[in-house]
Amino acid sequence: MSDYLSSGGVQTPDILRNTPRRAEAPSSRDELYLEGYGRQFGEKMTYSVGLTYGLGIFSGGFYGAMLGVRQGGATSKLFINSVLNSSTRYGPALGNQSAIITMFYVSFHGLISWLRGEEDTGNAAAAGLLAGGFYKVAARSWQPVAKYAVVSAGVFTGLDTLVRGGHL
16 A cells, blocks of 8 residues: 555645636626526525524514513512513524524525516515415414415515515
8 A cells, every 4th residue: 555645745746837727707797697687595595594583583582571571570680580581582482483484485485486487576475475384384273374374475575575666
């Protein structure tokens, strides 16, 4: 068996002879983007899910803090404990839930847009409906599935309309 360390290294002259080839700059605007103008799927997923998770944690934590303040405590330590317990109970729960529904939405929206070949508000409504329903599909009853589907369809369609109108 030969010594693998003697087969090559940084000091080997072959490495110095291979000069890297310079990449050519794109010659037209069409070559700048992978599949057209706008954000790509991975960027949409990362941005949307991260933003939704952060907003969910903040909103849920604020709601929990208000419940903790309302509940109160006999001493200042119990009061602070009540506020912190309520904040950490509702914040992560809302953050996780909203991030998962958003992840489903972005996936379904990309799939529907690819299948239809169009970018319109109908894609947002259908993707929101599927995302909310898919999130609660394991529920024992169809009532929560329908509620989540309708609410998420309304929220995502409204947000899509605001973004397309330039208001957000």
